[in-house]
Amino acid sequence: MIKLVTAVIKPHMLEPVKEGLKSAGVQGVTVTEVNGFGRQGGHTETYRGAEYSVDLIPKLKVEVLCSIDDAERIVDVMRKCAHTGKIGDGKVWVVDVDRLMRVRTGEMGDDAV
Amino acid sequence: MIKLVTAVIKPHMLEPVKEGLKSAGVQGVTVTEVNGFGRQGGHTETYRGAEYSVDLIPKLKVEVLCSIDDAERIVDVMRKCAHTGKIGDGKVWVVDVDRLMRVRTGEMGDDAV
Amino acid sequence: MIKLVTAVIKPHMLEPVKEGLKSAGVQGVTVTEVNGFGRQGGHTETYRGAEYSVDLIPKLKVEVLCSIDDAERIVDVMRKCAHTGKIGDGKVWVVDVDRLMRVRTGEMGDDAV
Amino acid sequence: MMRLKKWAVAGALGAGVVMLWGEAAWAQATEISAEDVQANLDNVFVLVAAVLVIFMQAGFALVEAGLTRAKSVANIMMKNLMDFCAGALAFFAVGYAIAFGSDVSGVVGSSGWFLGDGAFQYGTLTVPVTFIFQVAFAATAATIVSGAMAERTKFRSYFFYSIVISGLIYPIVVHWNWGGGWLSTLSTPFHDFAGSTMVHMTGGVAALMGAMVLGPRLGKYGSDGRPRAIPAHNIPYAVLGTFILLVGWYGFNPGSELAADGAIGGIAVTTTLAAAAGAIAAMIAIWMKSGKPDVAMAANGMLAGLVGITAGTAAVSSIGAIVIGAAAGFIVVAAVLFFDRIRIDDPVGAISVHGVCGAFGTICVGLFATEDSDFWKAGLFYGGGTDQLVSQVIGVAAVGVFVAVTAGLLFLAIKSTVGLRVSQEEELAGLDVFEHGAPGYGPDVTPVLAPTPITDSRATATVPTGASS
Amino acid sequence: MMRLKKWAVAGALGAGVVMLWGEAAWAQATEISAEDVQANLDNVFVLVAAVLVIFMQAGFALVEAGLTRAKSVANIMMKNLMDFCAGALAFFAVGYAIAFGSDVSGVVGSSGWFLGDGAFQYGTLTVPVTFIFQVAFAATAATIVSGAMAERTKFRSYFFYSIVISGLIYPIVVHWNWGGGWLSTLSTPFHDFAGSTMVHMTGGVAALMGAMVLGPRLGKYGSDGRPRAIPAHNIPYAVLGTFILLVGWYGFNPGSELAADGAIGGIAVTTTLAAAAGAIAAMIAIWMKSGKPDVAMAANGMLAGLVGITAGTAAVSSIGAIVIGAAAGFIVVAAVLFFDRIRIDDPVGAISVHGVCGAFGTICVGLFATEDSDFWKAGLFYGGGTDQLVSQVIGVAAVGVFVAVTAGLLFLAIKSTVGLRVSQEEELAGLDVFEHGAPGYGPDVTPVLAPTPITDSRATATVPTGASS
Amino acid sequence: MMRLKKWAVAGALGAGVVMLWGEAAWAQATEISAEDVQANLDNVFVLVAAVLVIFMQAGFALVEAGLTRAKSVANIMMKNLMDFCAGALAFFAVGYAIAFGSDVSGVVGSSGWFLGDGAFQYGTLTVPVTFIFQVAFAATAATIVSGAMAERTKFRSYFFYSIVISGLIYPIVVHWNWGGGWLSTLSTPFHDFAGSTMVHMTGGVAALMGAMVLGPRLGKYGSDGRPRAIPAHNIPYAVLGTFILLVGWYGFNPGSELAADGAIGGIAVTTTLAAAAGAIAAMIAIWMKSGKPDVAMAANGMLAGLVGITAGTAAVSSIGAIVIGAAAGFIVVAAVLFFDRIRIDDPVGAISVHGVCGAFGTICVGLFATEDSDFWKAGLFYGGGTDQLVSQVIGVAAVGVFVAVTAGLLFLAIKSTVGLRVSQEEELAGLDVFEHGAPGYGPDVTPVLAPTPITDSRATATVPTGASS
Numbered sequence A, B, C: 001m002i003k004l005v006t007a008v009i010k011p012h013m014l015e016p017v018k019e020g021l022k023s024a025g026v027q028g029v030t031v032t033e034v035n036g037f038g039r040q041g042g043h044t045e046t047y048r049g050a051e052y053s054v055d056l057i058p059k060l061k062v063e064v065l066c067s068i069d070d071a072e073r074i075v076d077v078m079r080k081c082a083h084t085g086k087i088g089d090g091k092v093w094v095v096d097v098d099r100l101m102r103v104r105t106g107e108m109g110d111d112a113v
Numbered sequence D, E, F: 001m002m003r004l005k006k007w008a009v010a011g012a013l014g015a016g017v018v019m020l021w022g023e024a025a026w027a028q029a030t031e032i033s034a035e036d037v038q039a040n041l042d043n044v045f046v047l048v049a050a051v052l053v054i055f056m057q058a059g060f061a062l063v064e065a066g067l068t069r070a071k072s073v074a075n076i077m078m079k080n081l082m083d084f085c086a087g088a089l090a091f092f093a094v095g096y097a098i099a100f101g102s103d104v105s106g107v108v109g110s111s112g113w114f115l116g117d118g119a120f121q122y123g124t125l126t127v128p129v130t131f132i133f134q135v136a137f138a139a140t141a142a143t144i145v146s147g148a149m150a151e152r153t154k155f156r157s158y159f160f161y162s163i164v165i166s167g168l169i170y171p172i173v174v175h176w177n178w179g180g181g182w183l184s185t186l187s188t189p190f191h192d193f194a195g196s197t198m199v200h201m202t203g204g205v206a207a208l209m210g211a212m213v214l215g216p217r218l219g220k221y222g223s224d225g226r227p228r229a230i231p232a233h234n235i236p237y238a239v240l241g242t243f244i245l246l247v248g249w250y251g252f253n254p255g256s257e258l259a260a261d262g263a264i265g266g267i268a269v270t271t272t273l274a275a276a277a278g279a280i281a282a283m284i285a286i287w288m289k290s291g292k293p294d295v296a297m298a299a300n301g302m303l304a305g306l307v308g309i310t311a312g313t314a315a316v317s318s319i320g321a322i323v324i325g326a327a328a329g330f331i332v333v334a335a336v337l338f339f340d341r342i343r344i345d346d347p348v349g350a351i352s353v354h355g356v357c358g359a360f361g362t363i364c365v366g367l368f369a370t371e372d373s374d375f376w377k378a379g380l381f382y383g384g385g386t387d388q389l390v391s392q393v394i395g396v397a398a399v400g401v402f403v404a405v406t407a408g409l410l411f412l413a414i415k416s417t418v419g420l421r422v423s424q425e426e427e428l429a430g431l432d433v434f435e436h437g438a439p440g441y442g443p444d445v446t447p448v449l450a451p452t453p454i455t456d457s458r459a460t461a462t463v464p465t466g467a468s469s
């Protein structure tokens, strides 16, 4: 069975996370620019004397499809590599995938990872 | 157990949705710029005398991880706050999450929300 | 029951995929700009005499919510329409959706697709 | 660019054209006098100055585009382009005659329609050179308004306004002073060397009326009535535009001497010092107010200093220029915050920069003019009493009231006929697509995906026949 | 910028340099005559005009960059940069001699290679000032082509083309008319004051050949053969570029008088009016056609008006200028739609603006010239008969055929050797990375994430030693 | 712009202003002489040249903004804006007096504070025209530094530096040569016509010290110490800026003749040829090195050619100019790669372009000057021996050491007091928000979503009362 591991991380942690995933044998990743709102709060900007708050902070979403056996390990990698210890480090979560196919070959399931 | 509530909404409804979620006690949200194609249809643009149709319309995707007990309420908030009554208001859906972890602390499950 | 079919495809295959989905009766799609890292590898750029590798390649993520009966067919459409046969064609996967609602009307489940 | 062997023939050509323009006083003969050469020099100088002023159109376009939002950027560029075009034709057809034609009761001019018989000519300048400098000024007055009305005005309504201000409102104001009208015949004549009032305040007051009649942009004011920041989409455009305006001002002010004489250097110096002082003062003012040196405000401050010095650029000392510029820099910050608070939404600060600082700068002549001359009396601070000051106030008040009334009526008339403001839906989506058909930034720049053509939707992968190499 | 006590010494310096350039006629002595000063003035004026024309390079670059896609934006800027550089060196080495050197059979010039012996000098202008104005024109002719060939041409092939047009094709055309060749010795000489044909049509016809040999961009035509819109990526660039071109045209046209005489003002006026009329006419035309006032078309319209007036700028009246400009504005819209329909893909409209309107404007001299002069006969509409008209048509036809054949052969030769067009893969990805190594907009602007350096991939968090403060 | 009937009155006005400026030698009478007109022409020419040099501020701002990252783009525009403003006021107050005031021991000037008594005046130029040209140069020297210190310098610290270089360091250097100081009184005087050393190397050496004291940007060097590419965010800005600098250089070099005499054309030609050769040489060099014609390097190459020719622009031949320009183009590529390797992070190549090529160009006078003149001796390659060469080396060394020491101490002093570098957090996030309050590109341009105002967060859908039309 296939799992989809998703992490929301700080943008400048992408490099370590990528490295960590590569070391863990992951061969594919999909990355999306997202904006997060959370405990971290935002910051205040001023323009022409007026203040406004920016409460959406740039984050990256990293998605990895993997076989069920690897999921735990990948969550762990994310945890370690995306960790700064400061608020706003983000979340990692895992979702069950029903079916997975590689478009190029039509391979299914674990073969498609 | 954890749920992931995802909504695709009109961009200018982000503020009400954010407010609604805050009032409902939600502490974290992840927002992505997406483009939707649906019943709403697109529109026609003209450039140097040639027409072309733009059928992908800017939308925002709003994702909230929450405990199973809150999911219903959050779907409701989305429904109410993103509603304009005009075509193109979008969808809300819920997916089961297998595991959730907060990167900063390593907390799992409901504690990580 | 509802399924969420997600595909990561090459950007210039969006048109054929959209056409294919339309022909298959799909009425709504959500598209996100993402960046992929995979077997395809990246390429090297040079700026002012220094080389650097760009290993994240622009891709599109195409998401379709559909009833369980259509999921298979939609995966098939993706497969056919996004296929170039060259490395980097991407993945298609399916996830179970717990609940689905149309914001405009409050319709649920299959009616909300 | 014909290949000629003898310079004298070029002289003859000059003469030919001169006669075409109804003036032969300085025609070049084979024997050329120093006066003739000076006249040629004056014409070259003023033509170059006019080109610099025309370049200011690009500066205005960039400042306005930079300080507003991306979704209406094509619209604002188009408005600036058309300001110049409509302004040039309207001023050519009737504006120049109204401004500089033979005087009727001190109020309007009445000769030289379409640059024809009786077209005004100044000093050693030819008719066309006189005109080209003035038309550049007319386009400037018109273009000031577009920024204040940005992001919510119907293009066709704006286009119509633009014709009326360049062809009618601005020319009448100009006639009162530069055209020999009543302001120039006061016992102590009103003095506005290069147009703090004539050009800038005229534009600024029209901008005020436009912004008032339009109402603020959607979302500019919260339900509590307090102003919200709508940040600039492109600060580099705004600063580049400010630099271009600075460069253009060296045509605007020194060129207004209308002769290549010894005064132009001093004018350039007061212009430079006021610009610098204005930018620094505005930076300091906003720094004190909000804790950060805001870039858009500093840029506004440079323009404020420039607008402020424009009236007195030939009359004040270097130190006077710095004081005027710095004061204008402080004033512009206060004015921007003030108009924001009273719910007049001016996205680029045009009312504050051109209207408020234009009035301020004009009045400063009555305070800072260093000594009596043929054109002004010494100011209050230099022991000259209040004569000049009173005239300055009269001029500012008269022009302010006249423009407020005429421009106000014009905008109200447009509003109640074709309409002035776009629909809510259009405003939310941005003006570019609705008004002009396509966005100002293509699908590969803004986060919208590639469009599908109407005619065929599978063509992306089609290779044209000629595509091999 | 040496500190000198006596002006006379500066005069002597001038004299020294003049002799270096092989000419001493107007050298300044301590006693300076009005003729000397006029000569100095002529040189200053033409030098300033040349600088304005050189500034047009930035305008062309911006118009072309703005109207094409983001993924090849660095490529188009680079082509414009190199146009100027290659053009300047090629024109210096051989072009100037071919264009203006001593005439051989009315067809080519043959002296002044490398600005050496026999280098041409015009009227009161020094050799270097004459050259600098001409080299700016040569670079303009070259740069017109890059827009029509945008987004699909190999850089090295373009670079080679650029050398040939500046060094050979353009100079020959120029020789025929401005260089004293056969067009200037017709019984009624061909008249092209500032280069509607010589510069613009030459560039436009070469652009046509380039676009034809290349074929359209991938995806420009659907499988049904109908054209698809490929929207501009940056309208502000395009309009800023248009304003810069307008400003540059005040060097292009008045500067072509090549002397600071009384004609320059009138030339500036016709230039202004035609530009304004062209933009408004094009706006109206496209508004009628597609229901919206397209910004890119209005900008093209201003350039069309400018190209149209360039030949007759000194010969026509103000009203004539407006008519010519407006007609050019309508024509450019029709031409853009026409070339689109016949599958000649010109992303920026260069063929229509420069080629079609260049030809049109040249012919207009034969219609609108108001009266006979030393350089032209009155046009058909002013009772002058068809003499001038016939010469104009001959000139247009001859230049058109010559450029079409030579540029066509050049592009075909390049195509069949090093190749003219990039690979499909490269075209889809954009030219910037493949041709120049890196994208024109960085990873922080376009939606691509931060790159990894080859050498080391963990450095983001590394703090350099000097990083404290 | 007053309506006057008699030209003589304008003359009187000129005279009045002239007296204000403490000089009446060339005042215009009703009888005007050729000398008077030449003087007016000189003033017009130098004023126009000064305006072109001031325009270079926009060019520097764009090159620097383009070659750095989007997140600090407002900061770099602001630094360039404030450079000019602070520079103008500081140079007015004290810099001009130090540079050109009455000489004290060949080291500093000491009269004309605040443009008052004893303010320097050159040849036929008025005091204000002399000043305006010099202040434009001072601002140029200051602005060179901002690029090298981009993306990591505290704004307030930079602002302070900017005042000191314009008001003190640059003026002293200038005094040594153009101000009549010791470099101008060597037995063979040092020759730097338009400032390869005085302006560019001064800026470049200060840039070097700034970049060294600051340390490289975060992430510029990997843990292995090797440099990483941090790509430009906007190549179109960088190339537009380069074109503007090219245009400005036609004020910089020809204007430095400080008179409208016969030398200006030749200067413009050598300037053009060196620029072209520099760009092409740099393109070839980087093409050979990395396999692609890098656009940013080619643009740097044009500037390198221009900096290189600036010292000898009046002294070398056309071929000499091409050789100097090409060599500078090669050198700049090598220098950029060299500084990158030795861990001096200069994001825009300012040290290489202005520092290295400035020194190189100055020394080239001693090699390529074609013949003896009042201001220089023939160079080594033209049989003039090593006299000039030795003086050039002395000048370069002296200025280099002086600026390195003074600027180095200045930056160290700032570092140990208010601090020179921003915090790591700020640097990662970009300077715009932390230093200036808001990003340089709005939320609708960069991938950040719309902001919420502090005062009220539900206002997006609120329709203002005036919003109907």
Ligand SMILES: Nc1ncnc2c1ncn2[C@@H]1O[C@H](COP(=O)(O)OP(=O)(O)O)[C@@H](O)[C@H]1O
Pocket (backbone or CB within 6 Å): A008, A035, A036, A037, A038, A039, A040, A041, A057, A059, A086, A087, A088, A089, A090, A091, B027, B028, B029, B030, B031, B063, B064, B065, B066, B102, B103, B104, B113
């Ligand atoms: N409940 C949630 N649902 C979706 N995304 C969340 C949720 N909570 C946090 N996030 C994402 O994680 C990021 C970091 O969360 P935050 O609460 O700021 O810090 P931390 O995870 O360290 O407690 C947020 O910016 C947001 O993108």
Ligand SMILES: Nc1ncnc2c1ncn2[C@@H]1O[C@H](COP(=O)(O)OP(=O)(O)O)[C@@H](O)[C@H]1O
Pocket (backbone or CB within 6 Å): B008, B035, B036, B037, B038, B039, B040, B041, B057, B059, B086, B087, B088, B089, B090, B091, C027, C028, C029, C030, C031, C063, C064, C065, C066, C102, C103, C104, C113
């Ligand atoms: N089946 C679907 N799968 C994925 N996204 C969908 C689907 N249907 C609609 N959407 C998303 O919801 C948005 C609104 O849908 P639309 O059909 O236009 O209006 P409505 O939901 O009001 O009927 C679309 O733009 C798209 O982003």
Ligand SMILES: Nc1ncnc2c1ncn2[C@@H]1O[C@H](COP(=O)(O)OP(=O)(O)O)[C@@H](O)[C@H]1O
Pocket (backbone or CB within 6 Å): A027, A028, A029, A030, A031, A063, A064, A065, A066, A102, A103, A104, A113, C008, C035, C036, C037, C038, C039, C040, C041, C057, C059, C086, C087, C088, C089, C090, C091
């Ligand atoms: N394990 C994975 N998890 C998430 N996304 C993946 C995974 N593998 C591949 N992808 C996505 O699919 C794209 C194509 O994958 P790639 O390995 O390059 O080619 P292919 O699918 O043809 O083998 C990648 O760019 C990435 O976006």
